Amino acid sequence: NAGVTQTPKFRVLKTGQSMTLLCAQDMNHEYMYWYRQDPGMGLRLIHYSVGEGTTAKGEVPDGYNVSRLKKQNFLLGLESAAPSQTSVYFCASMGPNYQPQHFGDGTRLSIL
Amino acid sequence: AQTVTQSQPEMSVQEAETVTLSCTYDTSESDYYLFWYKQPPSRQMILVIRQEAYKQQNATENRFSVNFQKAAKSFSLKISDSQLGDAAMYFCAYSNNNAGNMLTFGGGTRLMVKP
Numbered sequence: 001n002a003g004v005t006q007t008p009k010f011r012v013l014k015t016g017q018s019m020t021l022l023c024a025q026d027m028n029h030e031y032m033y034w035y036r037q038d039p040g041m042g043l044r045l046i047h048y049s050v051g052e053g054t055t056a057k058g059e060v061p062d063g064y065n066v067s068r069l070k071k072q073n074f075l076l077g078l079e080s081a082a083p084s085q086t087s088v089y090f091c092a093s094m095g096p097n098y099q100p101q102h103f104g105d106g107t108r109l110s111i112l
Numbered sequence: 113a114q115t116v117t118q119s120q121p122e123m124s125v126q127e128a129e130t131v132t133l134s135c136t137y138d139t140s141e142s143d144y145y146l147f148w149y150k151q152p153p154s155r156q157m158i159l160v161i162r163q164e165a166y167k168q169q170n171a172t173e174n175r176f177s178v179n180f181q182k183a184a185k186s187f188s189l190k191i192s193d194s195q196l197g198d199a200a201m202y203f204c205a206y207s208n209n210n211a212g213n214m215l216t217f218g219g220g221t222r223l224m225v226k227p
Contacts, residue, residue, distance in 0.1 A: 031212060042116075042203050042217030043157075050212050058214060088155060094213060098145060101215060103157035 002026050006091050006104035013081045013111045021076040021107050023091030031094040032074035033058075033101065034066060036087040043090055049074055081111045114139045116206050118218035125194045126226050132179075133189045133221050135204030142166075144208035146180065146187045147215070151201040160202070163187065191223075199225045 007022045023032065030051045035043035035058075045058030049068040063085060065077045074093075078085060088108050092101040115138045125131035137146070148160040163171045163180050170178050175195075179188045191198055204218040 033212075033214060035215075040220070042205075042219050043215070044217070045214045048212045048214055056212060059216075090157065092157075092215075098207075098209070098213060100147065100159045100162055106155050 004091055004093055004102050004104035006089075006107050008107060009105065010108045011110070013078075013109065015081060015083060015111060017081050017111075018077070018079050019081065019109075020078075021089055021091075021109075023074045023076070023093075023104060025072055025074075025091075025093040025102070027093060027095060027102065028071070029093035029095045029102075030071070031101075032068065033092040033094075034064070034074065034076045035090045035092065036060065036085075037090060037106075038087050046076065046089075083111050085109065086111045114141075114206050114208070114216045116204055116216050116218035118202075118204055118221050120221045121219075122222045122224065124224045124226060125191070125198075127194055127196060129194055130190060130192045131194055131223065133191075133202050133204075133223065135187045135189070135218055137185050137187065137204070137206050137218075139185070139206065139208065141208045141210070144206060146178075147205040147207070148176070148178070148187075148189045149203045149205060149217075150198075151203060151220075152199075157203075161189065194225050196225050196227060199223055 033048040034046040047066040052071040091104040146163045150158045205215045
């Protein structure tokens, strides 16, 4: 039982490059989330999805795009990476009845 | 907007002793959930305990318990019989039934456990 899997676990980009982070969950959860965690801080919500084909903005959405084409996958894209986007990115999913969110292990992204 | 505040950036406890981590939050909602997450150096986010606001009884999970004061908007975590493995960052988080049940996190408290 894999739970929530994030790919890749670590990546270094140059300013201006683009990339996509993949989140996959095998629990048939409707809700999925992308958070970022900066050093010494709590997680902040970037975007989220309440079901296949839906997305919505969170607290810090600028510079990111997301897609939820399949229920089990939630993609986070950076079109033109900036040093300010250096962070650890966490994906999470949640099932029905307000169960706690399940988190992936995070992706450390460094932008030079 | 909801906010979550953890006023203790760092706490230290002797092994086998008890420690309490503080959390306050601000919301206009009456129905919501509160959580404590543990983040060890491996950076995994591990759920420690959850409290539903409509339940007056404080949640407990083995050595972990909370003191939930709804009127004061306070949600503290008590760790009894502290163990070396309890050393980690602890995050308080809030969620309600609106807007996708997103979590709002506090800034975290680093807990050190002394042998």
